[in-house]
Amino acid sequence: MPSKFIWSCLITVVGAGLLLLAGLAPTTAQTSFYEASAADISDGPPGSLIRNAKDDVSVFGGSKYQVLYRSTGLKGEPIAVSGMVFVPPGNMPAGGWPIVAWAHPTSGLVSKCAPSMAAGGTGQVQGLEALLNAGYVVTATDYPGLGTAGPHPFLVGESEGRAVLDSIRAARELIGGKSPHAALWGHSQGGQAVLFAGEIAGQYAPDIDLVGVAAAAPATNLGLLMDDDINTGGGRNLLAMALYSWAEIYGAPIEKVVTADALKTVDSLAQDCLESIFDLPARYFDGQDLMKDFLSVSSITNIEPWKSLMEENSAGPLPAHLPVFLAQGTADDTVPETVTAGYMSTLCGAGSAVTMQLLLNVGHLYTAKDSAAAFVDWLTSIDAGKTVANNCP
Secondary structure: OOOOHHHHHHOOOOOOOOOOOOOOOOOOOOHHHHHOOOHHHHHHOOOOOEEEEEEOOOOOEEEEEEEEEEEOOOOEEEEEEEEEEOOOOOOOOOOOOOOOEEEEEOOOOOHHHOHHHHHOOHHOOOHOOOOOOHEEEEEEEOOOOOOOOOOOOOOHHHHHHHHHHHHHHHHHHHOOOOOEEEEEEEEEEEHHHHHHHHHHHHHOOOOOEEEEEEEEEEOOOOOHHHHOOOOOOOHHHHHHHHHHHHHHHHHOOOOOOOOOHHHHHHHHOOOEEEOOHHHHHHHHHHHHHHOOOOEOOOOOOOOOOOHHHHHOOOOOOOOOOOEEEEEOOOOOOOHHHHHHHHHHHHHHHHOOOEEEEEEEEOOHOOOOHHHHHHHHHHHHHHHHHOOOOOOOO
16 A cells, blocks of 8 residues: 555645756746747846736636746746736726735646646645635746746745745736735645745845735755655655755755665656646655665765755744744644644744644645635735734743
């Protein structure tokens, strides 16, 4: 039988994308919509639209757009990022609609795995119907290297965070340049993305008035998560994705910590998407192969540069004025309850007001789905000027 990790992690999965191993060619954009020349990308500030396309079919009475927008790469270079924007029905209020930026859990590691290209991409945005009905514009970034040309920085927090913030700017431009404020909402890898976005927003996007950050089963302390998960096939699958990505992004020497035979398996798993249950078998068998042969060292978490990269991409405290909503399932084998509790303690210690929703007997797959209604209630309460629960001691 597949481990619990496989079926909870690899349907949603903690993490995001992956890059090609050093020496392989980067992936290309998937269709002409996702392509952008250097001139296209440089012809505007981060968050400005390169192009958009409206869907013919309405979504919960509102409109759906595919968007391609400008953002900033890890070295400060201009890049293109794709995603979706959902606009509520009816006339926009005088001050504009508020915006919620959704950050998705892992869909895959290569360009073809963008949620905006998936048949069920709209359904992956948790709480979408309630948010549209409440009058919010919702953005859903693909992250860099998904849809657009790769490589995709997997579990690289600052890269994800910039893409999330710039999706808000893109949505604001799409609806005419007006929006009173925004909030962030993400699951798993997307939880990591919104926490980093909240951390860097004051410096990177001071034009965005953030009113709150919400994360369901977020990937926070990467060292702890990878230590906890190394004894399962799914856990090794996840670690392989991170090592593979960071070798490409940072030039970290993967060949010094992964065996030569296992590198072939890592290369194989990097090419597949994780967008439906039909994608699971290949991932499961790759994970079983990694159980037989994977690392050439006893532990990766205390070896440089991997140790420092895990620390660099682990979420830190947020500005104390931002209220935070955390959701955590008690049956989550992917992001254990203890890891999220530890992160909550960090936030509380830094002065944040944290609303924590514990979901009894809920695993990783359903954490965002089962907490979406509570998140929407929390957000609408903030917007109405009401006091929300603070579960810090």
